[in-house]
Amino acid sequence: MQAEAERNLAGISLFEGLDETARRRLEGRCHWRRCGPGEMVLERGSESQEVLFIVQGTVNIVNFSVSGREVAYATLGAGESFGELAAIDGQPRSASVVAKENTLLASLPSTEFLNLLQEQVGVTFKVLQNLTSMVRSGDIRIMELSTVAATQRVYAEILRMATPDTAVHGLWVIHPLPPLREIASRVSTTRETVARALGQFYPTGLLRRKGRSLYIMDRAKFEEKLAALKADGGGHHHV
Amino acid sequence: MQAEAERNLAGISLFEGLDETARRRLEGRCHWRRCGPGEMVLERGSESQEVLFIVQGTVNIVNFSVSGREVAYATLGAGESFGELAAIDGQPRSASVVAKENTLLASLPSTEFLNLLQEQVGVTFKVLQNLTSMVRSGDIRIMELSTVAATQRVYAEILRMATPDTAVHGLWVIHPLPPLREIASRVSTTRETVARALGQFYPTGLLRRKGRSLYIMDRAKFEEKLAALKADGGGHHHV
DNA sequence: GCCTTCCTGTGATGGCCGTCACTTCCCGGT
DNA sequence: ACCGGGAAGTGACGGCCATCACAGGAAGGC
Numbered sequence: 001m002q003a004e005a006e007r008n009l010a011g012i013s014l015f016e017g018l019d020e021t022a023r024r025r026l027e028g029r030c031h032w033r034r035c036g037p038g039e040m041v042l043e044r045g046s047e048s049q050e051v052l053f054i055v056q057g058t059v060n061i062v063n064f065s066v067s068g069r070e071v072a073y074a075t076l077g078a079g080e081s082f083g084e085l086a087a088i089d090g091q092p093r094s095a096s097v098v099a100k101e102n103t104l105l106a107s108l109p110s111t112e113f114l115n116l117l118q119e120q121v122g123v124t125f126k127v128l129q130n131l132t133s134m135v136r137s138g139d140i141r142i143m144e145l146s147t148v149a150a151t152q153r154v155y156a157e158i159l160r161m162a163t164p165d166t167a168v169h170g171l172w173v174i175h176p177l178p179p180l181r182e183i184a185s186r187v188s189t190t191r192e193t194v195a196r197a198l199g200q201f202y203p204t205g206l207l208r209r210k211g212r213s214l215y216i217m218d219r220a221k222f223e224e225k226l227a228a229l230k231a232d233g234g235g236h237h238h239v
Numbered sequence: 240m241q242a243e244a245e246r247n248l249a250g251i252s253l254f255e256g257l258d259e260t261a262r263r264r265l266e267g268r269c270h271w272r273r274c275g276p277g278e279m280v281l282e283r284g285s286e287s288q289e290v291l292f293i294v295q296g297t298v299n300i301v302n303f304s305v306s307g308r309e310v311a312y313a314t315l316g317a318g319e320s321f322g323e324l325a326a327i328d329g330q331p332r333s334a335s336v337v338a339k340e341n342t343l344l345a346s347l348p349s350t351e352f353l354n355l356l357q358e359q360v361g362v363t364f365k366v367l368q369n370l371t372s373m374v375r376s377g378d379i380r381i382m383e384l385s386t387v388a389a390t391q392r393v394y395a396e397i398l399r400m401a402t403p404d405t406a407v408h409g410l411w412v413i414h415p416l417p418p419l420r421e422i423a424s425r426v427s428t429t430r431e432t433v434a435r436a437l438g439q440f441y442p443t444g445l446l447r448r449k450g451r452s453l454y455i456m457d458r459a460k461f462e463e464k465l466a467a468l469k470a471d472g473g474g475h476h477h478v
Numbered sequence: 479g480c481c482t483t484c485c486t487g488t489g490a491t492g493g494c495c496g497t498c499a500c501t502t503c504c505c506g507g508t
Numbered sequence: 509a510c511c512g513g514g515a516a517g518t519g520a521c522g523g524c525c526a527t528c529a530c531a532g533g534a535a536g537g538c
Contacts, residue, residue, distance in 0.1 A: 063378075065386035073378065088371045094378050117364075124363060125356075131370035132327045138377030139302075139312065139333050145384040146427035147304035150525065179485065188385035190526060195487055211534090389495065418515065429496060434517055450504090 007032055009106060012053045013079045014130075017122035026116070030106040035059075035099035042083065042097040049086045049110035054078050057103025062185070063095050072185040074137075075100070084127060087113045145188060153187035154197040155226050162216055172216040177209070201225075246271055248345060251292045252318045253369075256361035265355070269345040274298075274338035281322065281336040288325045288349035293317050296342025301424070302334050311424040313376075314339070323366060326352050384427060392426040393436040394465050401455055411455040416448070440464075 009015050009027050018026075030053075035041055041052070044063055054076055061073040061082065073095055076082055086093050087110035108116075117124045144153055161183075162172035180194040187194075198214075201207035206222045208215040216222050248254050248266050257265075269292075274280055280291070283302055293315055300312040300321065312334055315321055325332055326349035347355075356363045383392055400422075401411035419433040426433075437453075440446035445461045447454040455461050 063382055065382070067386070069386050071382055071385045073381070085371050085374060088367050089375075091375070094375050117367075118360060121357060124367075128327050128356075128363075128367065128370065131367065131374060132324050135324060135370060135373045135377060136328075136330070136333050138374060138381065141381055142312070142377065142384065142427075143302055143304070143310055145381065146310045147306070147308050181485085188381075191486085192488085192527085193525065196525095199487065420515085430516080431497085431518085432495065434515095435495090438517065 006055065006104060007106070009053060009055070011055065011079045012081065012106075014053070014081050014123055014126050016126075018120065022120070026108065026112070027106075029112045030108050033105045033107060035103045035105065037099060037101050039099045040096060041099055041103075041105065042093055042095075044094065044096045045092050047092055049083075049090065050107040051081060051083045051087045051110065051113045052097075053081045053106040053108070055104040055106055057105075058100040059103060060098050060100055061095050062098060070181075070185040071188060072182065081130075083107075084113075084130070086110070150187070150189040150193050151197045152226070152230060153189065154183065154194050157183055157187045158198075158214070158216070159219075159223070162214075162219070164219075170218045170220060172219045174214040174216075176212040177214045245294065245343060246345075248292060248294070250294065250318045251320065251345075253292070253320050253362055253365050255365075257359065261359070265347065265351070266345070268351045269347050272344045272346060274342045274344065276338060276340050278338045279335060280338055280342075280344065281332055281334075283333065283335045284331050286331055288329065289322060289346040290320060290326045290349065290352045291322045291336075292320045292345040292347070294343040294345055296344075297339040298342060299337050299339055300334050301337060309420075309424040310427060311421065320369070322346075323352075323369070325349070389426070389428040389432050390436045391465070391469060392428065393422065393433050396422055396426045397437075397453070397455070398458075398462070401453075401458070403458075409457045409459060411458045413453040413455075415451040416453045 007027065009023055009030070015023055015026070031050075033041075035057075041059060042048070056078050058075060058077045059082070060075050063071045063073070065071070082097060083093075085091070090110075117127065144156065148156065158174070159172075161174045163174075165171040165173055179191075180198075181191045184191045184194045198207060198209070201222075202209070204225070206217050206225060208217060246266065248262055248269070254262055254265070270289075272280075274296075280298060281287070295317050297314060297316045298321070299314050302310045302312070304310070321336060322332075324330070329349075356366065383395065387395065397413070398411075400413045402413075404410040404412055418430075419437075420430045423430045423433045437446060437448070440461075441448070443464070445456050445464060447456060
């Protein structure tokens with residue numbers, strides 16, 4: 001049995017506006033579930049409709065093609081929720097969810113979730129905002145897939161993943177750097193293409209790898225170089 | 240000046256559950272606007288936040304890449320709404336909207352829209368469902384772009400556009416068939432690729448074109464053939 | 479320590495399809 | 509009927525990148 005202290009929804013951002021008693025009540029309605037790394041939490045196409053909350057840990061929202069290729073939609077961490085789609089429209093799950101680490105989940109039956117929406121406008125509004133941001137990021141991704149070449153998508157993702165170093169100006173870091181296969185699945189390409197894209201930059205010194213860290217030595221120069229590359233590659237001359 | 244009779248929101252699906260008086264009140268808060276074919280209703284990146292309702296006509300939700308390539312997200316007709324994203328999160332418009340035909344629009348300021356959401360749970364729930372279905376179709380599109388080759392995407396789109404003939408079993412029709420460029424922009428490829436994809440099927444007699452109509456003579460056989468094609472193309476042997 | 483397993487880098491190959499370039503077709507206007 | 513503009517079909521060409529293959533590296537278990 002888990003320690004009772006862990007089983008609370010205080011950290012879930014959807015419930016930020018709720019008072020103590022309402023939250024306690026919800027905690028009572030949840031089922032609790034622990035998942036190990038690599039374990040599948042939810043499977044695309046299944047008929048369940050609960051909404052899930054990540055109390056602790058991280059999960060990946062993904063999908064697999066018939067040929068086994070993996071497409072990643074998002075990575076969610078503690079405090080975030082998923083599974084609202086099925087609860088709202090009653091359709092089968094649109095994607096699969098896989099735990100990345102040891103993860104503690106709370107799951108709320110869809111009926112309870114829908115009741116909550118009726119009673120708590122604040123929660124409803126948060127849900128609206130979450131859905132909105134999903135639509136927006138999906139649209140951006142579609143745009144990228146439609147108009148940006150694979151190699152460039154890799155660079156774009158690298159920039160999205162990086163966080164600025166607190167000390168050195170212009171230095172950005174990705175840590176820990178996930179396996180290249182994971183980056184590949186986020187921008188819909190292959191591990192090899194990601195490796196080649198990064199490899200192309202190591203000689204310039206603008207990109208440097210040390211263990212599980214990737215350093216962008218000077219973000220401004222890096223982006224500059226990217227623009228130059230794009231200009232070369234984009235121009236299609238016919239002799 | 241427009242005939243007053245046209246200026247009503249009775250046909251807007253978002254407002255189906257509203258009583259007469261509430262609807263009338265909204266009609267008073269709306270601005271009305273008429274757009275001709277090809278006219279831009281909303282531009283990506285602009286800061287406006289009204290929500291728009293299509294009283295009459297059709298619009299395309301699209302985006303343009305720097306190189307001028309057009310990516311279509313959806314086509315909306317009378318009774319449907321758009322522009323909720325900006326109203327909900329206050330961010331700039333995520334896409335542009337272009338009128339396809341002569342179109343009559345009602346636009347409601349975001350503050351009025353947000354008030355409405357507070358007061359009318361029914362409307363809120365409809366919005367939730369709309370957003371949900373946007374997320375779902377976006378996810379499907381991402382999956383298709385990531386794992387399905389351009390030619391196959393064309394066939395998939397053809398099947399989605401077709402409606403069954405009432406008389407002949409197995410006969411499906413697309414009418415009116417839009418310009419191939421438009422189909423291309425929906426599946427993120429080029430006019431030429433669409434033409435070639437269709438052209439490949441004309442000799443077999445399974446696909447037939449007459450003026451602005453495209454006939455799928457036998458949908459079952461057509462899908463069968465598709466599966467066969469896919470199997471051939473997908474297998475990559477290295478001898 | 480050693481062995482297993484996963485991750486990484488890189489070469490070779492070939493197919494898909496985006497781009498250009500033209501011709502032909504269709505349709506609406508006058 | 510004529511003309512003009514957009515749409516459709518089709519050939520040629522070549523770049524990008526997915527796929528296969530294999531070698532070296534890092535990490536963890538016992």
